[in-house]
Amino acid sequence: MAQVYTVHPDSPQPRVVAQIRDALQSGAVMLYPTDTVYAIGCDLNSKSAVQKVRQIKQLANDKPLTFLCPSLSDIAKYAHVSDPAYRLMRRLVPGAVTFILPATKLVPKLVQNPKRKTTGIRVPDHAVAQALLEALGNPIISTSATVGVSSEDEYVPVSSTSRAELFDAFEKLVDIIVDNGQEPSHEVSTVLDLGEESVKILRQGLGWDEIAPLLEGAIAQ
Secondary structure, three states: OOEEEEOOOOOOOHHHHHHHHHHHHOOOOEEEOOOOOOEEEOEOOOHHHHHHHHHHHOOOOOOOOEEEOOOHHHHHHHEOOOHHHHHHHHHHOOOOEEEEEEEOOOOOHHHOEOOOOEEEEEOOOOHHHHHHHHHHOOOEEOEEOOOOOOOHHHOOOOOOOOHHHHHHHHOOOOOEEEEOOOOOOOOOOEEEEOOOOOEEEEEOOOOHHHHHHHHOOOEOO
């Protein structure tokens, strides 16, 4: 049965955040809120925890996993970012945009796309997620927590899934549940592939109407 930690949505209590951090450093897997959907996550550098995340989502090892970083400068540690990509990303972070980029050696192979050697990275605009990132000091895996859906490629937003229903579904699967008292969003992030010379839109997600104008002139035809 998962340990539930209740945190303030805007000002997460440092003591509680520290307890969650300690558990993550020990290899725990958590269900936690982000600025998009509730996610299943763990310390990027905990191999056993990443494997457990894959088991929960029923993802094969050739399916890449997205992770969260606290800032744009942190992204540069884990991905090769071209100057044009950096200029675009600077306008889009923090927020609900996942960037697909060539991975550096700091990214475990277990979370990369094995063929392209790319990784998905996002900077969340969310107080709880940012507090956890700052306390942990490592990126955090972020894969959508959905009831009855086992693949990112098959994700269908379930508008009727409440926070309580998610907690019930995952309480025996994860080690930690982080509860900020707010109902989850059911909109996923926009996904942009920045690995080539121009931008490729892989998925339109939360806030697309505000994101789209910023991509004019940068989109692959």
